[in-house]
Amino acid sequence: MASFHYNITSYDFHTYFKLDDPVQVQYAKDFKVSITNEFHNELNQGSMRIFKTFNQSIGPHPNDYGMFESDTRSPETFLKILNYYQKKHGNLSVLIHPRSDESDLIDHTKNALWLGEKLPLKTEFLKGL
Numbered sequence: 274m275a276s277f278h279y280n281i282t283s284y285d286f287h288t289y290f291k292l293d294d295p296v297q298v299q300y301a302k303d304f305k306v307s308i309t310n311e312f313h314n315e316l317n318q319g320s321m322r323i324f325k326t327f328n329q330s331i332g333p334h335p336n337d338y339g340m341f342e343s344d345t346r347s348p349e350t351f352l353k354i355l356n357y358y359q360k361k362h363g364n365l366s367v368l369i370h371p372r373s374d375e376s377d378l379i380d381h382t383k384n385a386l387w388l389g390e391k392l393p394l395k396t397e398f399l400k401g402l
Contacts, residue, residue: 275348280374283346286354287368289338289392292328298339300363301326305341311357312350320347321354333381333398338366358388366390 277283290301308323315321326341327334334340345351358367367388370380378399 277348277351277371281371283344283372284351284354285342285344285368285370285372286358287334287340287342287370288358288362289335289340289366289368292337292339297364301339301341301365304361304363304365307361308343308357312354315345315347315350315353320350321345333395335392335394338392344372362388364389366392368392368394 288301288304290297292298305323305326309316312321312323316323321343322345323343324341326339328339330336330338331340343354345354355369358369365388368381368385369388370385373380373384375384376399378396381394381399382396
């Protein structure tokens with residue numbers, strides 16, 4: 274299996290939705306189902322994971338937003354997920370960041386990519402990690 278370069282081991286996709294916006298909440302639920310369906314094989318093969326939905330702000334993630342996360346350790350799956358997210362994320366904000374040999378702070382900020390609106394992270398949670 275191919276690997277990422279430059280000491281990157283995986284990528285995380287954090288999908289955010291406004292907790293006070295019922296339309297965004299529903300879109301996020303539907304989007305997560307669509308990801309699960311679209312990436313059924315990758316999820317079963319272990320080249321992708323998708324995690325529980327948080328209906329509150331947690332850790333470094335923006336206030337007033339819920340979130341779900343998916344990740345991959347496969348460059349081929351990363352490209353497919355990225356393409357899917359680019360076309361299907363709607364009005365949701367998506368933080369895409371590497372897991373690397375640099376700090377969590379740098380991976381979540383300087384080395385991060387965003388789809389949609391870039392949201393403020395609570396970086397104090399990432400300092401020292």
